[in-house]
Amino acid sequence: MRKTLIVGNWKMHLNTMQASILLHRLQERIRIHRDIEVVLAPSMLVLQPLSLQIDRRKFRLAAQNAYHKDMGAFTGEVSFTMLRDLVHYAIIGHSERRLIFGETLTDISEKVAAAVRNGITPILCVGETKTDRLAKHTKRVLHDQVVTALKNLTSEDVEEIVIAYEPIWAISTFGGELATPNLVKEAMDYIRHQISELYGKKTAEKVRVLYGGSVDDQIARGYMEIDGCDGVLVGGASTSYHKFSGIVDAAYRMQRELGEET
Numbered sequence: 154m155r156k157t158l159i160v161g162n163w164k165m166h167l168n169t170m171q172a173s174i175l176l177h178r179l180q181e182r183i184r185i186h187r188d189i190e191v192v193l194a195p196s197m198l199v200l201q202p203l204s205l206q207i208d209r210r211k212f213r214l215a216a217q218n219a220y221h222k223d224m225g226a227f228t229g230e231v232s233f234t235m236l237r238d239l240v241h242y243a244i245i246g247h248s249e250r251r252l253i254f255g256e257t258l259t260d261i262s263e264k265v266a267a268a269v270r271n272g273i274t275p276i277l278c279v280g281e282t283k284t285d286r287l288a289k290h291t292k293r294v295l296h297d298q299v300v301t302a303l304k305n306l307t308s309e310d311v312e313e314i315v316i317a318y319e320p321i322w323a324i325s326t327f328g329g330e331l332a333t334p335n336l337v338k339e340a341m342d343y344i345r346h347q348i349s350e351l352y353g354k355k356t357a358e359k360v361r362v363l364y365g366g367s368v369d370d371q372i373a374r375g376y377m378e379i380d381g382c383d384g385v386l387v388g389g390a391s392t393s394y395h396k397f398s399g400i401v402d403a404a405y406r407m408q409r410e411l412g413e414e415t
């Protein structure tokens with residue numbers, strides 16, 4: 154069984170004090186659940202202090218980005234090697250990195266390889282723009298993003314990774330339109346199908362696929378119920394204590410109901 158994953162991407166919000174207060178409140182509210190993993194992705198600055206405060210039975214940490222070289226004269230950068238004892242996951246290929254910072258398919262595949270080399274699990278974000286969708290290029294875009302990002306990995310590596318389907322037009326930063334569950338399912342099925350074609354069915358069944366795009370506590374369950382969806386990547390709503398803990402509660406309720414059914 155694939156564990157449900159709820160990831161909070163705090164983006165460039167919350168200073169050290171604010172981050173510590175939010176973690177403290179979440180820690181009080183969120184319970185340990187063996188089938189649900191809750192991951193927090195604070196800013197780079199805040200990772201170190203949070204790593205000392207965090208209850209590792211309840212949360213894991215993720216970096217929002219890192220540089221693909223392990224060390225060297227790269228002013229302003231932090232490598233995956235430097236993060237390896239601090240984080241379990243790293244978000245790679247987020248649409249804000251692709252669109253605002255111009256990260257290319259090659260940059261992203263180098264980052265995925267560097268994360269894996271350093272024992273950090275990539276949360277690879279993929280998704281089409283509105284223009285791609287209207288031109289019916291969604292599958293082609295997803296295919297190119299998935300294939301290039303994973304090209305340096307073995308099927309054993311791929312089994313461990315997480316892919317977040319985040320249509321760019323649904324991310325709050327870029328419009329925040331709500332994607333219908335049917336549309337999300339179609340894209341997620343396609344991503345898993347691609348993995349199956351490239352790395353085999355067994356690998357495709359192990360990869361966790363998340364949804365991300367303006368998810369909050371009111372609508373999270375609708376996405377988490379999609380067959381093949383293993384959780385959500387939450388941006389804006391993740392810095393709200395009420396909204397984020399509400400999303401985790403929705404995952405608990407789903408698991409409980411599933412348990413009662415079986």
Ligand code: PEP
Pocket residue numbers: 162247319323324325326365366367368386387388389390
């Ligand atoms: C994200 O940052 O990955 C994201 C999905 O953002 P938001 O929830 O704000 O749309």
